[in-house]
Amino acid sequence: MKTAWVLAGHGSHISPETAGLVWSHVDALRALNVADEITAAFWKEMPSFHTVFDSLEATDITIIPLFTAQGYFTQTVIPAEMGLTGAITRRNGKTIRYARTLSEHPYLGHVVIQRIEAAIHLLDTTSEQVAVALIGHSTKRNPDSRKATEDQAEAVRHMGLAREVVALYLDDTPSIADVYELTRAPNLIIVPYFLANGSHTTIDVPRELGLDESRRSEGLTINGRRVYYTQPVGIEDDLRQAIFELAQEAGAPLKSSDFSVGDGLRPSREPKLTASWNHFPTNGLTQLQTFITNNSGIIGQLQITADDVRHVDDSQPAETIIEPDALRRKVRENPFRPLATSNDLPCGWRVETKGDLRRVQAIIETVYPGALGSTTTPANSLDNLLKRQTGRYRDINQVSDSTRKQIIQQVCGHCVRYPAWASNEVNLKHNLLQCPEPCDMWLSTALKTMKGGNEV
Secondary structure, eight states: OOOOEEEEEEOOOOSSSHHHHHHHHHHHHHTTTOEEEEEEEESHHHHBBTTTTGGGOOOSSEEEEOSSSSSSSSIIIIOOOEEEEEEEEEETHHHHEOOOOOGSHHHHHHHHHHHHHHHHHTTTGGGEEEEEEEEEOBBTBBBHHHHHHHHHHHHHHHHTTSEEEEEESSSSSBBBHHHHOOOHHHEEEEEEEOOOSHIIIIIHHHHHHHOGGGTTOOEEEEEEEEEOOOOSOOOOOOOHHHHHHHHHHHHHHHHHBBSSGGGGGSSSSOOOOTTTTTTTTOOOOHHHHHHHHHHTTTTEEEEEOOEEEEEETTTSSSOOOHHHHHHHHHHHHTTTSSSBBBSSOSSSSSEEEEHHHHHHHHHHHHTTTTTTTTTSSSSOOHHHHHHHHHGGGGGGGSSSSHHHHHIIIIITBBBSSGGGTTTTTTTOOSSSSOOSOOOOHHHHHHHHHHHOOOOO
16 A cells, blocks of 8 residues: 655745745655655645645545644635545545644644743733734634634633733734734734745735834834734744644554654654655656657756756756755745746756656656646646635636636746646647646636736
8 A cells, every 4th residue: 555645735826935834844754754655735836736636646645734724725625626525535446534734733722822922031021911912814705714713812811821812814803903902911922823934924914013024023112012923833843743643643554664653643763764855746657758758858847867857958057956845945936936837947957866767756746746647637627627616716717718818828828838728729839748727826817817907
């Protein structure tokens, strides 16, 4: 039996940190040898919730949702996109386990308390002089989305850590800006109940609070009160232990004998670290050599040589990259490329392979997450995709045929994948890497066009 773990996160079109945090845990879990294949899946980035299974050969797959609330995404979006029927789904000879969310694990509650206690110490004040605001995302599409933040606020109240404790929301009521009316204590500690330093915690929340992002943790004075904005609750490496425990609780089998279900589900002994390019998705490996041979070693903007993988335009790349995380940062950040398959891949690097086809596959998977697995997936239609939608993307069915073709040219025309789902509508170059259905970048662009160019 082959096993896989999939860390499911939100992703972002604005900040690399949102999915970057998820990928950092994927890298660490790969090194720990907990499963045969370990990867991530996202709503906003690649691979998508719906297509991630195309990359996996495993017959026992565990999905661990990295969300701070049991709400709209974990109860509605992920099950719909992944075709889940409950905690365990069995189909096509595979067992798919769906773990509980991080909000249902005590880890985040411990971090919230640590954030508050550290802030009180830095402000050199007492609990009686402090108000605490926990900032959650929430959504009016699902009333359960706010419950995790409310529960955390109630726990802080129960512990007596502050004179006043309120829960506020980015996409619900009471709003973030209401904090100055709802609290009176001279010191205000703001705890963003988000996992990563993404666009919500670095842009949206500070803007609503009237904070200068560059000085957010200095204890600024606003409306005559000292305001301290903490780090989000998921940035520490020990979040990995909570992920491990949630997977084990869901029944995920462990690949390595270095782990056993014991006290706190911790490793039974110090685990042996494996090579950094191991435990990537492996579906399509048998076809990869044929793909390389038939396409003169070119896949997307990658050139596969006998000894390495590099940008197709690089004859003498200056930098040799050793680790997957370094390659991911190189091709994904500075500037941030939210669509991994956009045709603006950075140059100047190479990764040695020594002719190892598995290493080649892992490198391609790092640059183009999930793309190889979807190459032979039957094309889906836009109409079928929209039938899965429960949110605002449903409105895209109102887009006219001419506008749809325009968006295909705008988005797909700058992507190294061929839109197999729109093969009868547009005349784009047929590439080896096929796209079986519209990606989130396409859907967001379509919705933005419908809304008159406003960001969605």
